[in-house]
Amino acid sequence: MPFAAHFPVQLRTEDGIRIDAAHTPHPSLDLGIVVAHGFTGSWRERTARRIVHVLSGYGGVLALDFRGHGRSGGTTTVGDLEILDVEAAVRHARVIGYRKVAVVGFSMGAAVAVRHAGLRKDVDAVVAVSGPARWYYRGTKPMRQVHWAIERPVGRLAARIAKRTRITAGQWDPIPMPPHEAVALIAPTPLLIVHGDADSFFPLEHAHQLYDAAGEPKELWIEPGYGHAESAATPELVRRIGKWISSNLL
Template sequence: MKKVENLRLSRSSLKRILLGGLGGGFSILGIILGIGLYIVETIIHPKRLATFALYTFSPFELGLPAEEVTFTPLQGDHEVNGWYVPYPEATTTIILSPGYRGSRSDVLGLCALLWKEGHNILVFEYFGHGTVVGKPLTLGYREINDFLGAVAYAKQRAPHARLGAVGYSMGAAVSIMGSARTAEIEALVADSAFATHKSAIEYAVHRTLHLPFYIFDWITDILLWLRAGYHFRQVEPLRDIGRIAPRPILIIHGMKDSVVDPRDSDLLYRAAGEPKELWQLPGVEHCGAYFADRAVYMQRVIHFFDEYLRKLPPLQEQRPVSYVERESEQQHLSEAG
């Protein structure tokens, strides 16, 4: 009799353990799902900028003869906002873009200094990130179209001018991917770029939650596809940067960056072809190289464009893979895998 009671007790205990474990499993899964959803929603639906954040400097304060311009992206039915600053008889145009939620006014100081060096300037902000706020965003996937639209507009305004580009953070990552898709950009400065979409999110999760990202990796990628229409693997400057060569690239990164892992700059540098330069600054935060020493920063950037954009003849290179070809290639690779 005792054996039967013990057996029933054991079965009852086992049932409670199993149900408790099942409930705990669902709780853990719910937490993972919730955090994954939070990550995705933070990317694509960030908080609206406060009104005062839009009241900032413009070309007027710097005395720049800038024109308020809009242009169309390579794909999409929106318009991209920018300033175009022509320089008399310039033979070069520099395209500048800020990062995630960045405004064109964020890089206005650099625009003014490069313009004084004799370059035409086109500075723009990615749609939904700056003065146009509250729109669904991606972390570089659709923003490539804005960058390529800027390239087309710059060539339209000054057809014979050679093009260079400067990008910051997400803008640097997009500039890398965009330059790999067009032969028009002949020299690129990438400041604080992430190596991959996934590495940027992984670094943020590790620093804020102090947890390994692999716990949330798969669910975040699925939710990103469901909510925004793309996967992590579709935004990878690390994969694209090798296609820029033999055009030169200058990679800049602060080694105290709390937004993008400084190790990403090493990965990008190793993957890039020649000619390439890597400038890492100890003790400098995200996109802080300019502010650490403005004179040295400008000297380096100006010299880079003088050396590779003004002095050297245009490069005769193979036609880069187009955006459509790249997406087709990735689809083929994913199907093959």
Template sequence: MKTSRILGTVTPLLLTAGTLAAAEKLYTYAFKRINYIPDASDYMQKYASLYYSHVDWVQARPDLDVWELTTPDNAHISALWIPHPHSKKAVIVGHGYKGTGITMSNYAHMFYNLGFNVLMPDDRGHGDSDGDYISFGWLDRLDYLDWIQHIITKLGDDSEILLFGTSMGGATVSLVAGEPTLPRQVKAIVADCSYTSLDDELSYLIRKLFHLPRNPLVPMASFINYRRLGYPFKVVDVTKALTHNRRPLFVIHGSADDYVPTWMAQKNYAASTGPKDLWIVPGAIHAESYWIDPGRYQQRVSDFITPYFK
């Protein structure tokens, strides 16, 4: 065999092997669980003192409880529960990428002050919940349906439930909103800085962070995810899920968000068919909207959800 023919045969194999290795590295970087909470960015460190005051408030509560469930695929999932006396209202607070329930303490405190019982799950691949990989809301959406049933069992059939989340948590509650079996007790959804789809978000980030094109890394990483978790990236489509949502939806996003770009909020908002509102917070970067003005944030959320709760 001539040398040119040998090179013509071997070179595509080497390129494929190298690309597959790069896709595996990308997948491990983005999806593999870590057993610690990453530090906030230098910019967000200015809110650290206020953030930890909310964490202390949650952890010091004598009525703080741990809820657990075992999923149909035999995963152990954990959540923190803060009961509110004499209230039938409850909120499930979805955390962001590589966070945990406790990292949402500021929102938990806010909703408790608004009269809600609060559930703060650790999603799969995070905190005290099982999972070697992060599912970016897709498997978590089914776990949230189970959490909703737990709340209804706890508070009764006349309970009223709000779904709230930031970043990946916003995507998760939006995916839940598109489920056909969503119980009637769920009255509204608030999604802060959610992405439109897993494919969109990964494609955006590899361009921004690594200056690489979508192809072939994202499709190959999707194939790896299919082999590991049982589904391709294309099914994790938040915008598509919201086309099936009829419940009130409040979309919040920072105008300076360069991690999940603002156009994603606008696309998700447009997709939902029920009552809705969109708040683009001037100057806010990713997940900063609350911290810029906590009082205004609480008021805007309260103004939107109050008509849908008794």
């Protein structure tokens, strides 16, 4: 089945980074949905395009490549300055004319969506899928591999070659506000936290920590058998997310 038609978009962040994105329009301007991918991901990947296709049944969709990913400029800061990338996408969605704008983030994109909503307060609903609650988590093998890619020169080189992901060298200074603190600032914006009980990157404690720190209105979906982020998201789950956004904003 072909994916819904999309149009290329070039965005510019407030710190001057060029962001590669795509707009999948909807006949109505009632709802725009910004989709934020995970670390080393891209809106051009088939898994991301499948998610965009399903969500486009509920509103217009603006999917972006974070800085340092794919065809976007700059280097990734792995969840820090990426809030400016989401802000640029939300701003563009409002320029298009969408009256309500939601952000759906996966993994690193979930952390960015939470931090953006808490710190910038310019969205109408937030969905965080498979996201971390705190930084520097190394409790699973996949996350130890992620930290190797981020912290070691050879790891950053491997990410650049294999995943077209350019990672900023060095440590955060200062350390950005972690998701479990930023999530407390989101209310009264509606928040949905989605996490699988088979997530090999972040165990369920991350979802519960986010949920417990958030104010109302909030929902927590623990999905049986669901793994991690975009690659494990079924069309049925994405449809439920689309319906949740619609029911809260329309």
